[in-house]
Amino acid sequence: MELTLAQGIVKAAALLGAGMCMGMGALGPGVGEGFVAGKACEGIARSPENASLITRTMLVGQAVSESTGIYSLVIALLLIFST
Amino acid sequence: MAKKKGSILKIFIIFAIIEIALVIISGSFNKQLQIGFNNGKFVFKHIKSHYDLQEKITEEFQIDEHFRKTGETPEIYGSNQVYEFFKEIFGEASAVGTFQLLRMMLIVDLLLLFIALIIKKQLLKRPSQPQILFEMVYSALEQFVIETLGKEKLNFTPYIVTLFLFIWISNMIGMIPIPGFMEPTRNLNVPLGLGILAVAIVHITALKVKGVWGHLQNYLNPIKNPLALLDIISEFSKVVSISFRLFGNVLGGAIIITVVSSLVSYVVFPVGLNLFFGMFVGTIQAFVFTMLALTYIGVEISE
Numbered sequence: 001m002e003l004t005l006a007q008g009i010v011k012a013a014a015l016l017g018a019g020m021c022m023g024m025g026a027l028g029p030g031v032g033e034g035f036v037a038g039k040a041c042e043g044i045a046r047s048p049e050n051a052s053l054i055t056r057t058m059l060v061g062q063a064v065s066e067s068t069g070i071y072s073l074v075i076a077l078l079l080i081f082s083t
Numbered sequence: 084m085a086k087k088k089g090s091i092l093k094i095f096i097i098f099a100i101i102e103i104a105l106v107i108i109s110g111s112f113n114k115q116l117q118i119g120f121n122n123g124k125f126v127f128k129h130i131k132s133h134y135d136l137q138e139k140i141t142e143e144f145q146i147d148e149h150f151r152k153t154g155e156t157p158e159i160y161g162s163n164q165v166y167e168f169f170k171e172i173f174g175e176a177s178a179v180g181t182f183q184l185l186r187m188m189l190i191v192d193l194l195l196l197f198i199a200l201i202i203k204k205q206l207l208k209r210p211s212q213p214q215i216l217f218e219m220v221y222s223a224l225e226q227f228v229i230e231t232l233g234k235e236k237l238n239f240t241p242y243i244v245t246l247f248l249f250i251w252i253s254n255m256i257g258m259i260p261i262p263g264f265m266e267p268t269r270n271l272n273v274p275l276g277l278g279i280l281a282v283a284i285v286h287i288t289a290l291k292v293k294g295v296w297g298h299l300q301n302y303l304n305p306i307k308n309p310l311a312l313l314d315i316i317s318e319f320s321k322v323v324s325i326s327f328r329l330f331g332n333v334l335g336g337a338i339i340i341t342v343v344s345s346l347v348s349y350v351v352f353p354v355g356l357n358l359f360f361g362m363f364v365g366t367i368q369a370f371v372f373t374m375l376a377l378t379y380i381g382v383e384i385s386e
Binding site for chain 1: 140141324327328330331332334335338367368370371374375
């Protein structure tokens with residue numbers, strides 16, 4: 001399909017914004033999940049008998065802290081597909 | 084040792100032969116091979132892949148948008164009368180997506196009913212294998228309910244188990260390679276409905292436990308709770324966060340699988356990605372959704 005100049009600019013800006021949104025939005029969850037995993041390692045080293053409970057709590061906590069990254073993914077998908 | 088090595092070599096040779104045969108069968112690169120069940124018939128044919136990746140993703144994820152753009156007539160599964168009925172209510176464009184979603188949800192519900200009937204039919208003192216499996220799931224979730232809500236609130240266990248099994252089967256069913264099969268949770272409407280249901284159950288429980296005024300004064304009485312307005316907003320954000328988390332995880336995994344399948348020209352089925360995004364993330368997200376619903380109930384009750 002043929003795009004006019006204005007439509008092309010809007011499309012390009014939306015794609016650029018989606019890339020920036022995904023890149024910046026992945027920073028926070030990455031730092032947070034690494035922090036949680038490190039703390040869980042410390043906890044398991046301190047009390048190895050609680051390893052299964054700590055691992056389960058760690059996975060749930062990581063999935064919750066991942067949600068900001070998921071929101072940015074949803075926004076990026078909206079930017080790509082709905083403009 | 085030598086025998087083990089020989090058997091590994093045999094397996095490797097078998098896999099290599101299968102892969103070479105698949106590559107030969109799949110033909111040239113601008114065509115794609117379709118194997119599977121479509122419209123009740125077994126399909127094995129080459130079709131020309133005439134669209135690029137973005138059109139493919141649009142066809143997969145925004146079916147009504149795809150049909151509106153291309154002007155094709157959608158394939159009708161099942162009865163024609165039901166399709167006409169939905170078309171009259173929702174209009175031409177959105178009938179397709181809605182109908183496909185409803186069909187997948189019906190399949191998930193039938194699976195749940197089927198499992199329940201099988202388990203119920205042979206309840207034994209000395210349990211059979213499926214009974215052991217489902218008793219394990221049930222008792223594990225029951226343990227969570229006891230830890231969060233206390234022993235006297237055990238009547239929440241059926242809701243929690245049903246929520247977990249529904250979301251889990253919904254996430255798993257997308258891995259079956261039949262055209263038209265998709266996760267019901269890939270559409271935003273399903274997680275949003277589940278989230279609204281969970282928050283509604285939280286408030287109904289709180290009304291029952293604390294009484295009508297005892298619960299409503301948290302939101303209406305500015306002397307008891309100075310931040311009442313923020314609390315009202317946070318109730319809505321609960322729904323948004325719990326449902327968008329599930330929706331985004333499932334949709335993101337599905338899009339990554341589609342993109343990788345397109346990169347290898349639909350020759351190889353990306354098993355590792357399906358294992359990670361289908362099984363691991365699906366199980367974790369079902370568990371997280373259930374745990375968060377349980378935690379919301381626990382916070383309201385324990386105050």
